[in-house]
Amino acid sequence: MRIGIDDMACYVPSLYLDIRQLAEARGIAYEKLAHGLGLLKMAITDAHEDAATMAAEAIAELMTKNNLRPEQIGRIYLGTESALDAAKPTATYAVEMVQQRLGGSFRRCDVVDMTFACIGATDAMENCLDWVAGHEGRMAIVVASDVAKYELESTGEYTQGAGAVAVLIKWNPRLLEIPRQFGVAMDSVHDFYKPRREQFTETPVFDGPFSNQCYQNRMTEALQHFRELSGAEEPALSDRWARMIFHLPYAFHGKRIYVEEFISERKQAGDWAAICESNGLEEPHSAILTEPLAFDKNWQAFVKAAGKTPEYKQFVKQKLEKAQRASSDVGNLYTASIFMALMSTFASDFNENSQLTGKRFGFVAYGSGSKSKVFEGIVQEGWAEVAGHFRLFEKLSERRAIDYGTYEKLHRYELSQPVFPQEGRFALHSVGEDGVTLGARYYGQFHLNGRAVVQRTQPAELVS
Amino acid sequence: MRIGIDDMACYVPSLYLDIRQLAEARGIAYEKLAHGLGLLKMAITDAHEDAATMAAEAIAELMTKNNLRPEQIGRIYLGTESALDAAKPTATYAVEMVQQRLGGSFRRCDVVDMTFACIGATDAMENCLDWVAGHEGRMAIVVASDVAKYELESTGEYTQGAGAVAVLIKWNPRLLEIPRQFGVAMDSVHDFYKPRREQFTETPVFDGPFSNQCYQNRMTEALQHFRELSGAEEPALSDRWARMIFHLPYAFHGKRIYVEEFISERKQAGDWAAICESNGLEEPHSAILTEPLAFDKNWQAFVKAAGKTPEYKQFVKQKLEKAQRASSDVGNLYTASIFMALMSTFASDFNENSQLTGKRFGFVAYGSGSKSKVFEGIVQEGWAEVAGHFRLFEKLSERRAIDYGTYEKLHRYELSQPVFPQEGRFALHSVGEDGVTLGARYYGQFHLNGRAVVQRTQPAELVS
Numbered sequence: 001m002r003i004g005i006d007d008m009a010c011y012v013p014s015l016y017l018d019i020r021q022l023a024e025a026r027g028i029a030y031e032k033l034a035h036g037l038g039l040l041k042m043a044i045t046d047a048h049e050d051a052a053t054m055a056a057e058a059i060a061e062l063m064t065k066n067n068l069r070p071e072q073i074g075r076i077y078l079g080t081e082s083a084l085d086a087a088k089p090t091a092t093y094a095v096e097m098v099q100q101r102l103g104g105s106f107r108r109c110d111v112v113d114m115t116f117a118c119i120g121a122t123d124a125m126e127n128c129l130d131w132v133a134g135h136e137g138r139m140a141i142v143v144a145s146d147v148a149k150y151e152l153e154s155t156g157e158y159t160q161g162a163g164a165v166a167v168l169i170k171w172n173p174r175l176l177e178i179p180r181q182f183g184v185a186m187d188s189v190h191d192f193y194k195p196r197r198e199q200f201t202e203t204p205v206f207d208g209p210f211s212n213q214c215y216q217n218r219m220t221e222a223l224q225h226f227r228e229l230s231g232a233e234e235p236a237l238s239d240r241w242a243r244m245i246f247h248l249p250y251a252f253h254g255k256r257i258y259v260e261e262f263i264s265e266r267k268q269a270g271d272w273a274a275i276c277e278s279n280g281l282e283e284p285h286s287a288i289l290t291e292p293l294a295f296d297k298n299w300q301a302f303v304k305a306a307g308k309t310p311e312y313k314q315f316v317k318q319k320l321e322k323a324q325r326a327s328s329d330v331g332n333l334y335t336a337s338i339f340m341a342l343m344s345t346f347a348s349d350f351n352e353n354s355q356l357t358g359k360r361f362g363f364v365a366y367g368s369g370s371k372s373k374v375f376e377g378i379v380q381e382g383w384a385e386v387a388g389h390f391r392l393f394e395k396l397s398e399r400r401a402i403d404y405g406t407y408e409k410l411h412r413y414e415l416s417q418p419v420f421p422q423e424g425r426f427a428l429h430s431v432g433e434d435g436v437t438l439g440a441r442y443y444g445q446f447h448l449n450g451r452a453v454v455q456r457t458q459p460a461e462l463v464s
Numbered sequence: 465m466r467i468g469i470d471d472m473a474c475y476v477p478s479l480y481l482d483i484r485q486l487a488e489a490r491g492i493a494y495e496k497l498a499h500g501l502g503l504l505k506m507a508i509t510d511a512h513e514d515a516a517t518m519a520a521e522a523i524a525e526l527m528t529k530n531n532l533r534p535e536q537i538g539r540i541y542l543g544t545e546s547a548l549d550a551a552k553p554t555a556t557y558a559v560e561m562v563q564q565r566l567g568g569s570f571r572r573c574d575v576v577d578m579t580f581a582c583i584g585a586t587d588a589m590e591n592c593l594d595w596v597a598g599h600e601g602r603m604a605i606v607v608a609s610d611v612a613k614y615e616l617e618s619t620g621e622y623t624q625g626a627g628a629v630a631v632l633i634k635w636n637p638r639l640l641e642i643p644r645q646f647g648v649a650m651d652s653v654h655d656f657y658k659p660r661r662e663q664f665t666e667t668p669v670f671d672g673p674f675s676n677q678c679y680q681n682r683m684t685e686a687l688q689h690f691r692e693l694s695g696a697e698e699p700a701l702s703d704r705w706a707r708m709i710f711h712l713p714y715a716f717h718g719k720r721i722y723v724e725e726f727i728s729e730r731k732q733a734g735d736w737a738a739i740c741e742s743n744g745l746e747e748p749h750s751a752i753l754t755e756p757l758a759f760d761k762n763w764q765a766f767v768k769a770a771g772k773t774p775e776y777k778q779f780v781k782q783k784l785e786k787a788q789r790a791s792s793d794v795g796n797l798y799t800a801s802i803f804m805a806l807m808s809t810f811a812s813d814f815n816e817n818s819q820l821t822g823k824r825f826g827f828v829a830y831g832s833g834s835k836s837k838v839f840e841g842i843v844q845e846g847w848a849e850v851a852g853h854f855r856l857f858e859k860l861s862e863r864r865a866i867d868y869g870t871y872e873k874l875h876r877y878e879l880s881q882p883v884f885p886q887e888g889r890f891a892l893h894s895v896g897e898d899g900v901t902l903g904a905r906y907y908g909q910f911h912l913n914g915r916a917v918v919q920r921t922q923p924a925e926l927v928s
Contacts, residue, residue, distance in 0.1 A: 081551040086658035087581040087668060088833035096652035108689055110648045111835070112587045113579040117551040123576045130594035134644060180598060184574045188560035190896075194550035195903025200662050204551060207900035225572055369552035371575070432654075436671035439659025 003133045003180075004173035004377060007066055007386050008343050011057035012163040012330050013049055014420050016041040016399050017407045022158055025404045033158050038251025038324055042331040043399075044407060045147055045162045047415045048427035048454070051082040052093035053443065055145035056426045058166035060098045062141060065389060066168060070104035075140035076111045077128055079121025079335040081194065082146045082202065084441060089113040094143065097426045097443050100457040117192060118247050119367025120144075121165075121335035126182055126373070128169045133180070140169040146334035151203045152411060159250045161331020165339035174382030175346070176361065183226025183374035185218040192368035211368055213294050215247075216257050218372030219364050223261065226374040236265035241362035241376065243345050244319045247338040251327035254341075254364070255316045259307040260293075262315060279309045322348035329396045338365050346387035357381050421452035429454040467597045467644075468637040468841060471530055471850050472807050475521035476627040476794050477513055478884050480505040480863050481871045486622055489868045497622050502715025502788055506795040507863075508871060509611055509626045511879045512891035512918070515546040516554050516907065519609035520561035520890045522630035526605065527566060529853060530632060534568035539604035540575045541592055543585025543799040545658065546610045546666065548905060553577040558607065561890045561907050564921040581656060582711050583831025584608075585629075585799035590837070592633045593644055604633040610798035615667045616875060623714045625795020629803035638846030639810070640825065647690025647838035649682040656832035675832055677758050679711075680721050682836030683828050687725065690838040700729035705826035705840065707809050708783045711802040715791035718805075718828070719780045723771040724757075726779060743773045786812035793860045802829050810851035821845050885916035893918040 019039045023030040033039045045054075055078060063073070078091035091111040099106055114120045114127075121144030128140035145164035150156030191211035194204050223237055234240045238261075246254035266272035276283065284298040293299045306312060326344035333340050342361070349356055356379040365373040400420050402410075409415050418427070425446045432440035444456040483503045487494040497503040509518075519542060527537070542555035555575040563570055578584045578591075585608030592604035609628035614620030655675035658668050687701055698704045702725075710718030730736035740747065748762040757763045770776060790808035797804050806825070813820055820843040829837045864884050866874075873879050882891070889910045896904035908920040 083550060083579065084660055085833075086547060086666075087545040087579070087831075088654070088657040088659075089580050092650070092652040092833050092835075095650075107650060107685060108648050109650055110587070110646070110837075111580075111650055112584065115547065115551070115577040115579060116553045116556075116575070120576065123574070127591040127594070130591070130598060133598075134594060182574070184572050186556070186559075186571060186573055186575055188552075188556040190552070190901060190904040193552040193904065195552075195895075195905070196548055196664055196666075197903055198664055200660055200664055202550075202660075205900060205902045205904070210900070221571060367551075369549075369556050371556075373574075431659075436669060436674070437654060438669045439661055440654040440657065440669070441659070 001133065002172055002177040003129050003169070004177040004380070005175045006168045006170040006173040007062060007175065008165060008167050008339065008390065009058050009062035009065065010163060010165045010340060010343055010392065011054050011061065012043045012395060012399070013045045013054070014399050014422065015044045015046055015402050017044055017404070018401055019158065021404045021407070026153065026157070028158070036252070038328045039158055039331065040328045042160045043162045044402065044410055046418045046420060047410060048418045048421070050084060050428060051080050051145040051147060052084060052090050052441070053097065053426040053428065054162065054164035055090065055094035055143045055166070056097035058145065058164040059094060059141055059143055060101050062166040062168055063098065063102060068139070070099060070102060070106045070109065072139055073106070073109050073141055074138050075128055075131060076106070076109055077124035077140065077142050078111070078113050079124045079142070079144045080113060080146055081115060081117050081120065081334055083113055083115070091143070093441060093443060096457050100445065116371055117367035117369050118249070118334045118337060119365045119371050119373060122338060122365040122373055125167060125169065126180070129178055129180055132169045132171065136171060138171070142167040142169060144333070144336035144339050146336055147202070148332035148334050149202055149411070152408065155208055156204070156206060159332045161333050163330055163333045163336055163340065165336045165343065167339060174380055174386045176377035177380060178375065178377045181226065181229045181375060183222040183224070183229055184371065185221030185225060186371040187218065189214050189370045191370055212257065214368065214370045215366045215372070216260065218366060218370050219257065219374070220261060222364070222372040222374040230376070235268040235270070238265055238319065238362060239269065240360055241319065242356060242359035243322065243361045244364065245323055245338060245341045245345060245361055246320070246364045247366045248323065248327045248341050249332045249337065251324040254320050254323065256307070258320070259303050259312060262312055263303070263306055275309060275311050281305055281309070326392060326396065338363065343390055343392050346383065347390045347392040350384055350387040356383060418452060421446045421448060423448045427454045429456045465597060466636055466641040467593050467633070468641040468844070469639045470632045470634040470637040471526060471639065472629060472631050472803065472854070473522050473526035473529065474627060474629045474804060474807055474856065475518045475525065476507045476859060476863070477509045477518070478863050478886065479508045479510055479866050481508055481868070482865055483622065485868045485871070490617065490621070492622070500716070502792045503622055503795065504792045506624045507626045508866065508874055510882045510884060511874065512882045512885070514548060514892060515544050515609040515611060516548060516557035516905070517561065517890040517892065518626065518628035519554065519558035519607045519630070522609070522628040523558060523605055523607055524562045524565050526630040526632055527562065532603070534563060534566060534570045534573065536603055537570070537573050537605055538602050539592055539595060540570070540573055541588035541604065541606050542575070542577050543588045543606070543608045544577060544610055545579060545581050545584065545798055547577055547579070555607070557905060557907060560921050564909065580835055581831035581833050582713070582798045582801065583829045583835050583837060586802060586829040586837055589631060589633065590644070590646055593642055596633050596635065597644070600635060602635070606631040606633060608797070608800035608803050610800055611666070612796035612798050613666055613875070616872065619672055620668070620670060623796045625797050627794055627797045627800055627804065629800045629807065631803060638844055638850045640841035641844060642839065642841045645690065645693045645839060647686040647688070647693055648835065649685030649689060650835040651682065653678050653834045655834055676721065678832065678834045679830045679836070680724065682830060682834050683721065683838070684725060686828070686836040686838040694840070699732040699734070702729055702783065702826060703733065704824055705783065706820060706823035707786065707825045708828065709787055709802060709805045709809060709825055710784070710828045711830045712787065712791045712805050713796045713801065715788040718784050718787065720771070723767050723776065726776055727767070727770055739773060739775050745769055745773070790856060790860065802827065807854055807856050810847065811854045811856040814848055814851040820847060882916060885910045885912060887912045891918045893920045
């Protein structure tokens with residue numbers, strides 16, 4: 001049996017801040033952000049948007065374009081680290097909205113939230129693959145939705161983004177078969193987290209360089225685990241993969257993090273000495289490495305030089321670059337980033353008329369705290385027809401730029417009215433203020449009639 | 465293949481408040497709580513305990529008594545609505561502690577948190593059953609851990625409790641085979657939830673009567689879904705089950721909530737008229753039912769009377785009562801309640817030398833927000849030997865009573881020192897106060913040497 005991803009749909013807020021504006025406001029060189037990290041635009045949630053509305057938009061689009069009724073979907077599993085409640089799943093809010101738009105009933109649909117920083121939706125997908133495999137004809141939707149928001153003026157600010165991706169898991173999928181072999185690496189660390197604090201804040205506590213190191217370590221361990229599980233015979237694992245799909249906290253993270261692995265792989269494959277020679281690279285002798293590699297300046301300089309070789313650039317161009325494109329235009333989507341990277345790759349390959357059927361994609365997922373999963377997908381015959389309907393880059397080109405002042409107001413929640421309401425879009429209607437509805441979130445759809453009004457979903461049951 | 469629950473272990477805090485003390489302090493009749501709801505003792509977390517330490521204790525006991533090394537466990541999935549972080553799973557903290565005690569490495573163990581109020585751990589179990597079934601010899605641990613804490617003087621206060629249950633999912637299990645057929649019913653409602661609020665609080669917003677109604681409605685729908693999935697031929701589904709294991713927010717909830725279902729079932733089975741006749745019960749004629757049944761006084765009085773018939777009492781005694789026993793002594797454990805109900809049943813049946821091999825247990829899980837799952841288990845030949853080692857009621861009898869004043873201080877977090885530290889027990893060591901460790905939680909084990917000192921787990925990786 002073949003189980004995997006049949007189709008995908010994304011939702012990205014209609015507002016973005018050009019990274020030039022942020023660079024100017026913060027006195028950071030634009031080149032550092034654009035050419036160093038690959039950051040061009042940050043998707044910004046409007047005043048009425050949150051993880052639930054974005055998830056709902058992505059699910060509704062996925063279902064609509066596949067003519068799916070709610071009764072056909074056995075599961076909607078949400079990965080998020082932007083949950084709106086500690087008990088009631090954000091997925092229930094999303095499903096309530098989708099039901100308002102599409103009609104029908106999700107009464108027998110199993111929904112839940114899964115939490116492990118940026119890898120929670122990958123976890124959700126692995127579990128849905130298992131469940132779908134359990135009975136012919138089952139269908140599940142995995143949805144990743146997050147608002148990657150950092151404190152103003154923090155070092156994470158320029159990596160911000162927001163969005164959701166919904167993924168249809170089916171038998172005989174048209175996009176990717178995903179064999180259920182997941183290499184796993186886990187270790188409890190504090191590289192990025194959102195602890196309980198007296199005063200609520202949705203921004204994380206993080207240590208960027210440490211988190212990069214954790215990502216790299218977990219990735220290396222998960223690659224090794226995947227190698228053992230899959231019985232892959234290629235000396236260099238990435239030789240097996242036509243494309244590599246990383247979790248991208250910023251667009252160039254994959255290509256930055258993979259250099260040391262590339263060195264190891266080329267050593268395994270036996271062509272590293274030739275690459276060094278043709279580039280005049282000399283590997284630091286182990287005797288001069290006094291620190292752990294992650295902190296040794298000689299080693300780090302060598303890795304940096306290795307990343308600039310034509311061989312590595314060719315590797316990046318061939319396998320990594322297409323995944324970066326959407327990321328540059330939206331920023332970090334946390335759980336949704338790896339799925340957006342996959343959509344970006346497929347959409348770009350469709351535009352370039354690539355021949356991908358039967359080829360393998362390698363995936364590197366990561367969640368702080370920390371865990372990595374490595375797995376692969378096999379591109380299916382119908383991929384181009386499906387990817388041709390993503391409209392990914394078209395959607396991204398239809399957004400509205402906001403200025404820095406608007407950005408800051410949205411960040412501080414100082415705008416009670418949406419900047420750019422659109423007919424029929426899901427929106428937060430109101431939040432209960434006391435008693436048994438304190439903090440209860442009510443959603444609906446915009447109805448534009450002179451002014452923007454949110455028409456609420458109908459309460460599902462009588463309240464006592 | 466047979467997949468299911470091989471063994472279980474629970475952790476309940478060593479402190480409890482006798483419900484008499486609370487009844488006195490609040491001016492509530494003790495009989496109402498003890499005889500009306502089945503509440504006798506509330507398990508109370510000590511100053512150093514939380515959802516992570518309790519989960520760790522339950523996992524460590526389960527692994528120790530089964531001689532399991534960390535490397536053998538492919539998954540540890542945590543269900544909780546008492547998460548300590550919105551991104552880093554509480555499961556990672558638990559695993560870090562278990563590794564400190566048992567040694568070895570969980571490096572390749574997939575851990576994650578699942579959130580759907582009280583049903584999150586049931587969801588985790590369903591997913592782990594699928595995963596374990598995917599490859600012979602796989603083992604997973606599901607752990608449910610929660611602190612059911614309500615505001616002082618609220619109507620939820622007397623249902624409080626705390627604890628964790630760890631469940632070993634294996635091939636050829638010794639306790640229960642669980643066929644992978646889960647009836648599901650879901651609807652987005654606000655019966656009980658923990659919304660984001662500016663000021664953090666771990667207590668929920670809830671509407672008790674409404675939540676009972678949602679529980680009952682979802683249960684009825686999930687029973688119907690299970691009936692269709694399972695192809696069960698019994699006119700009354702509960703005739704199929706030797707025991708029924710409910711999520712118990714309070715001990716008597718299962719028996720209170722099931723009366724209407726019992727009436728429907730006996731009608732299906734054709735013996736309801738005889739039960740009415742022998743008890744002088746007269747069902748209200750539909751013409752006089754002016755309100756929906758849930759609010760109609762005539763109907764509610766009739767249901768109440770039906771619950772007092774010897775037939776219903778016999779049903780409760782035979783199928784529900786053993787599950788209530790532990791609940792009466794610990795209170796609500798949220799996600800862990802249904803698993804505690806199962807342990808309570810097995811431990812009681814072991815003590816009474818019941819013949820259970822080959823019999824079926826029916827399960828009714830519920831999570832507010834809202835979702836129910838109905839499934840069943842088939843008791844395995846080795847059940848008595850395994851249940852004989854639970855030590856459940858022995859553990860509960862070894863706890864310490866605290867007085868009302870201590871309870872209130874613990875509730876308000878006014879005690880910095882533990883009331884009853886025990887050698888080797890897992891404990892919160894400290895919480896980071898600024899910079900990149902703000903809110904980071906550090907754990908360890910008590911070392912009693914004159915005074916209680918927590919020996920910290922070793923940091924897993926160098927921080928940059």
